[in-house]
Amino acid sequence: MPSVQGAIARATTFLFVPATRPERIAKALASGAGAVVVDLEDAVAPDDKAAARTALLSAVQGLEPGERARLLVRTNAAGTPWHADDVAAVAACVAQGLAGAMVAKAESAGVLQAVANALGPEGLLVPLVESNAGLDALDTLARAPQVVRLAFGHLDFQVDLGMECGPDEAELLPVRLAFARASRRAGLAAPVDGVTTATDDLPRLQQDTARSRRLGFGGKLCIHPAQVAPVQAAFAPGPEELAWAARVLEAAPAHGGAVFRLDGRMVDAPVLALAARLVARA
Template identity: 65%
Template sequence: MNTTHAAAALLKLASARTFLFVPADRPERHARALASGAGGVIVDLEDAVAPDRKVEARAQLRASFSALSVAQRQRLLVRINACGTPWHDGDLAELGELATQGLIAGVMLPKAERAADLQRLGVTIGPKGLLVPLIESAAGLEAARELAAAPQVLRLAFGNLDFQADLGLACDAEEAELVPVRLALVLASRLAGLAAPIDGVTPDWRDTARLANDAARARRGGFGGKLCIHPDQVAPVHAALGPSTAELAWARRVVEATHAAGGGVVSLDGRMVDAPVVRLAERLLALESQAPP
């Protein structure tokens, strides 16, 4: 991937609100996933592919990705198998070739727990390849700040279901027990200067009420994106993670009032508007420009 394409991929994926998983062994779905409106597409070699199909699925990637346009590849990540699994080293070798040929933007590493693993992966895919560590364990949470600060890391992602399994949690749909975990990932991302992290999946793609609640919780909690497992989740998640009409109207009024006053503190609707409020308004207006591809 040349420098221009790498920069374009970084901008697209850093601001993406939706990341849609698609099985690696279903190449006929790869282009369809990219056409779903998702900001990023994650071709999955891990959970979505049975053990006896992983090698074959990996071998199919080059042909599938070669048929995509440059713009499509800039939104393409591959989730490889975790470190220590029988398929990890083979995935690394293939991903290195794909990245060298500019066929992918980057890699998601599941069960991310060590910065050294990310550094090895970064060397394999080259300096322009992007990395998304998936935090799915107590060890991953403990290392979150180190993972966020590793070279080439674009954003952190949260594997909420695997994290519950690792700790033996029995969360209900609200996942109240995970509030401090999510906050830790938001803090780690902010300290490392990364884009806001990507929240985990809503497992029942037909449960629209839960999806709405999950996406609203993600936005309240400082997440900028969410993992999706079905194309029907993409549009509602994208909308939920963006500003509302009322928020945009308020943000425009704040910016206009500040400009009219020549900067500094102004009063709007009886409330003081200072620099932090202006920054919030500007952030909301910036989110409005992040339309689906």
């Protein structure tokens, strides 16, 4: 599991593909996305759920092991008529090397425990938190077995609370901060932010992703392959950042752990940690 877990923990892009379009899975994996999420939930009509599961199982068999390790399946929420069959299908895929499940409408650690039991110890979980109840349970969800990251379904969250956010979504700042804090407390990789629905608005995508990074997120859900490269670029340290981090780390040993100044800026333990994180992210 370590290599599979590492792939999902490191991913900055999670690209959705409808399970009804299995021919797109290989294309999505080839897009450069860190992870691909095959969707059995919102992208699949109720009458197509069973056929979508069958298509998923067939598509997974045609993938290479390294591709399966980057694949998650978004299941329908617990309490829906399709949840149990979705989990059984994901379990069959996990047995073939698929990473695990993105659990929609996650609100209960008990549900996550049941999904983990069904998938077995190799199956990773990414709870998609989309409601006020999910936010209230954030810490218990983050600490549930086999959870590797939290993801924020901010559109459904707004609907659940009756919110009408502005373009900058300033109203959601405390919620996003809660995700970063819960992930940190549980020792998880940085959380994954929600989608940008404007697939042809590059400035909006860049602004949304920059906000995610500033708030401590480490990845973003994507709904179009064209979003992958800009999101990855926004999360990656720029050349100037990396050059600064390298100078900091190079200068630090000469000061024996004491505070020093570089480029007119004080360098202490938190700054050293930031420099190390930038280099590791690159």
